[in-house]
Amino acid sequence: MESIPNQGAGVIISEIAAMIVENKAYLSEIDGKIGDGDHGANMAKGFGRAAERLDPDGTLNDAMALLSGVLMSEIGGSMGPLYGMMFSDMADAVEGAEVIDAERFAQMIRAGLDGVQSIGSATVGDKTLVDTYVPAVDTFDAARARGDSFAEALSSMQRAAETGRDSTTDLVSKVGRSARLGERSRGVVDAGATSCCMILSGFATGIAARLA
Amino acid sequence: MQRFLNDPDNIVDETVAGFVRAHSDIVQLDPNNSRVVVSRFAGGENRVGIVTGGGSGHEPAFLGYAGKNMVDAVAVGEIFSSPTAKSFHDAIKAADGGAGVAVLYGNYAGDNMNVKMAQKMAGKDGVDVQTVVANDDVCSAPLEEREKRRGVAGEIFMWKVGGAMAATGASLPAVITAAQKAINNCRSVGLGLGPCTLPAVGHPNFEIAAGKMEVGIGHHGEPGTHVEDLRSANEIADDMVKLVLDDHDLPAGTEVAVLVSGLGATPVNELYVLYDRIAGQIEARGLTLYRSLVGNYFTSLEMVGATLTVMALDDELKTLLDTDTISPGY
Numbered sequence: 001m002e003s004i005p006n007q008g009a010g011v012i013i014s015e016i017a018a019m020i021v022e023n024k025a026y027l028s029e030i031d032g033k034i035g036d037g038d039h040g041a042n043m044a045k046g047f048g049r050a051a052e053r054l055d056p057d058g059t060l061n062d063a064m065a066l067l068s069g070v071l072m073s074e075i076g077g078s079m080g081p082l083y084g085m086m087f088s089d090m091a092d093a094v095e096g097a098e099v100i101d102a103e104r105f106a107q108m109i110r111a112g113l114d115g116v117q118s119i120g121s122a123t124v125g126d127k128t129l130v131d132t133y134v135p136a137v138d139t140f141d142a143a144r145a146r147g148d149s150f151a152e153a154l155s156s157m158q159r160a161a162e163t164g165r166d167s168t169t170d171l172v173s174k175v176g177r178s179a180r181l182g183e184r185s186r187g188v189v190d191a192g193a194t195s196c197c198m199i200l201s202g203f204a205t206g207i208a209a210r211l212a
Numbered sequence: 213m214q215r216f217l218n219d220p221d222n223i224v225d226e227t228v229a230g231f232v233r234a235h236s237d238i239v240q241l242d243p244n245n246s247r248v249v250v251s252r253f254a255g256g257e258n259r260v261g262i263v264t265g266g267g268s269g270h271e272p273a274f275l276g277y278a279g280k281n282m283v284d285a286v287a288v289g290e291i292f293s294s295p296t297a298k299s300f301h302d303a304i305k306a307a308d309g310g311a312g313v314a315v316l317y318g319n320y321a322g323d324n325m326n327v328k329m330a331q332k333m334a335g336k337d338g339v340d341v342q343t344v345v346a347n348d349d350v351c352s353a354p355l356e357e358r359e360k361r362r363g364v365a366g367e368i369f370m371w372k373v374g375g376a377m378a379a380t381g382a383s384l385p386a387v388i389t390a391a392q393k394a395i396n397n398c399r400s401v402g403l404g405l406g407p408c409t410l411p412a413v414g415h416p417n418f419e420i421a422a423g424k425m426e427v428g429i430g431h432h433g434e435p436g437t438h439v440e441d442l443r444s445a446n447e448i449a450d451d452m453v454k455l456v457l458d459d460h461d462l463p464a465g466t467e468v469a470v471l472v473s474g475l476g477a478t479p480v481n482e483l484y485v486l487y488d489r490i491a492g493q494i495e496a497r498g499l500t501l502y503r504s505l506v507g508n509y510f511t512s513l514e515m516v517g518a519t520l521t522v523m524a525l526d527d528e529l530k531t532l533l534d535t536d537t538i539s540p541g542y
Contacts, residue, residue, distance in 0.1 A: 028413070036292050036432065037413040072329070076289050076296035078322040081329055084297075119325050176321045181435060 002150045003101035004210045006094060010056050010063035012210075016202035017051035017067075020044055023198065031191035034178040039079065039191040046075040046083075060100060064091035078176060079192065082120055082129070083199075089115030100207065102150040109137050109157075109200075126174035127185065129196035136161040136200050151208050158204040165189065165197040213409070213514055220411040224268045224290055231275055235540045239278045245302040247288045247295060249275045253538075254284035254307050260378040260387045261285070261307025263315045264371060265300055266323060267292040269410075270431065273510040276541025277368065282375040283316075283539070291410050291513070292432050294322030300330030304341055312340035312384035316374050316391050318363025319347045342384055344391045346370055348398040348521065350459040351428025351437050364431050365473045365510040365521045366398030369533075372542065376535035390532065397524040401455045402436065403448060404429035406477065406516030420516075427451065431475075431512050445482070449489035452520040457497060462524050464498030469523045469533060474508040475515035483507065486518055494522070503533055509541065 020027075021044045028040030050067040064087040072084035093111035097104050113133050122128040124135075139160035143153035166189065173185035176192075218226065225246065232241045232249060242248035254261065265287025266274045275286045284307035287295035295303075304313045313334070317323050324345070331341045346363025353360035374391035382390070404426040407416035418433040420426055425448070428436025462468070472487045474480065487506045494501060502525055510519065525533070 032413060032417065035417075036410060037417055038290070038293060038410065041412060042290070042293070073296055073298035076299070076322065076326060077293040078325060080294075080296055081322070081325040085329075119328065120321075177432065177434070184435065 002211070003099035004207055005099055006059045006061065006097045008057055009060035009100060009210075010054055010058040012060060012203065012206035013054060013063035013067055014051050014056045015206050016199055017047035019198050019202055020047040020195065021051070027191055027195055030189055030194060033188045034173065034181055034185045035191060036177065038077075039195065042075055042077055042079055043195055046071045046080065049074065059094075061091040061095040061097075064088075064094075078120075079195075082116055082192075085115035085119050086112040102144055102153055105150070105203075105207070106140060106144060109140065109203075113137050120175070122175040125171060127168045127171040127178070127190045127193070128175055129190070129192035131168050131171070131190070132161050132164040132193040132196040132200065135164040151211050154204040154208050158201050161197045161200040165193045168193040215411065217411060223411055224288065227268060227271065228275070228288055231540075238280070238538060238540060239275070242285070242302055242306050245299055247299045248302045248306060249278050249286045249288060250303075250306045251278040251280065251282070251284045251539075253280040255309045257309055258311045259309050259381060260311045260384050261304070261309055261313040262371065262375050262378055262387075263287070263300070263303045263307045263313055264317050264367070265289065265295045265303060266318060266320075267294060269408075269513045270511055272508070272541035273367070277371050277539050279537065279539025279542070281379040281535050281537045282542060283371050291412070294320065294326050297326040297329035297333065300326050301333040304330060304334045304339060305337070308339050312342065314374055314378070314384060314387045314391060315341060315343045316367070316370050317343070317345060318367055319345045319359075319361060320363070340384055342388045344370065344374070344388055344395060346395045346398075348395055348400040349430065350399050350401055350455055352430060352434065355459055362430055362434070363395075364400045364402060365471055365519045366395055366400050366523065368471060368505075368509055368542065369398055369469060369521065369523045370395045372537065373529060373532045375537070376532035379535060390528070394523065394529060397529065398521055399456045399460050400519055400521040401452050402429045402431065402475070402517060402519045403427055403452060404433070404436070404475065404515060404517040405442065407433060408476065408513035408515040410513070428455070429517060431510070433512070433515065445485045446489045449486045450493055452486075453490055453493040453497075456520055456522050457494070460522065460524065462499060465500065467500045467502040467525045467530065468494065469503040469505075469525055470494065470501060471505045471509060471519075471521040473505075473510045473519045473521070475517040475519065476508070476511035477514040477516045478518055480507060483518055486520075490520060502530060
């Protein structure tokens with residue numbers, strides 16, 4: 001089967017939230033090297049609260065819309081609006097869909113990326129979550145164009161996200177608080193790129209597990 | 213450092229609770245949002261509303277500048293973290309008296325995003341919102357890239373001027389123009405002698421070694437232009453004046469307002485030691501001191517250090533600076 005039902009896919013957001021909460025200390029630790037050290041705490045608070053309130057048996061779009069609302073109204077900082085816009089635009093892209101197939105998923109992740117870029121100013125190479133997100137979306141589209149299955153395309157996307165995340169280690173930060181460090185920001189993986197990789201990987205594994 | 217602390221996760225809520233209780237004659241909590249502090253003088257009919265907001269840990273900024281002829285509503289964020297778009301939006305609603313709202317805030321990535329979203333939300337309510345983004349910190353970017361500079365203690369003069377202009381009954385564009393002029397005329401520099409610690413993190417988020425000082429440090433410990441050996445107060449004051457005035461290019465005879473603010477852990481008497489030398493240096497450059505503020509006006513938790521802000525004045529700015537103000541911070 002090359003799609004999963006939208007109804008019941010809310011559980012994938014629960015799984016992503018659990019992964020973020022589990023990695024709270026790690027995300028704060030890497031953020032602390034070049035930022036304030038509060039990324040893990042803020043992410044865990046937002047995703048954790050959303051997980052408590054969302055319906056795992058509900059639709060993917062309802063779960064993402066709820067998560068977006070929590071991030072935008074209760075978290076703040078930079079990550080609240082960035083991930084808030086991302087999940088809001090992703091939710092809009094799958095609202096009303098019976099199933100999530102490869103085409104719909106491609107629209108969803110592209111809409112989320114557009115949401116991030118509509119509010120943030122980062123481009124690839126600035127040492128942000130965009131360094132994870134852009135290659136992941138492009139790789140997914142390329143895999144589909146090649147005729148890969150949904151599961152194969154998800155797997156390629158996840159690997160591209162990981163490579164993108166790892167690429168931030170050698171970059172000098174251009175945007176956000178760590179940008180003030182200039183050269184001193186080199187050598188540390190970006191916390192936002194890392195949490196973005198967790199989210200995209202969560203979609204890849206969560207959907208792939210339910211395609212079988 | 214030993215702290216007065218309950219649960220670090222509750223420190224912002226407890227700060228706001230104590231603040232509104234202590235200053236209940238001037239401010240109150242927004243009944244719909246526990247992260248919005250509203251002036252008791254807010255919502256004047258046909259008067260432009262003034263909103264600001266930012267991360268906590270800078271007290272008395274930002275919430276201390278809510279009051280009469282100052283800021284009408286303040287959005288409060290976590291420590292060193294932007295308030296939510298919702299809080300900015302709720303602050304805009306609380307400040308709106310029908311003549312539009314001026315959001316006067318500092319140039320930080322999170323604040324820029326959340327204010328932008330709040331502006332969009334308020335637009336749907338039919339409220340006209342315009343913004344001024346403070347960028348007075350000279351060491352955070354070269355003058356040619358002023359739009360990249362951070363906002364620091366010059367924001368206090370921006371709020372003072374914007375609030376006073378709104379009190380005259382001026383239109384939203386006129387309030388924005390005055391606040392923009394205020395911040396355009398401000399230059400600030402920070403000097404750090406010791407780091408600060410986010411209570412929930414528990415260790416300093418940067419280091420300043422013993423016997424060293426960081427010139428041009430930001431309000432969250434953002435690195436400055438360079439680290440050098442600690443020198444005498446007079447030598448440091450001379451450097452601060454030079455950094456600020458070399459960026460300013462003011463003709464002799466210009467009247468200025470000066471703000472020397474502690475960053476949290478520097479004793480106030482040391483600020484006066486700095487000020488005495490700063491004032492002399494400013495006069496030696498042919499400038500005239502019109503107004504001076506010395507104290508903990510805009511802090512960074514328990515950072516050791518100080519900021520100097522110099523605002524060039526004209527007749528309009530002098531009049532607005534002279535307007536009576538009632539607020540816990542000013």
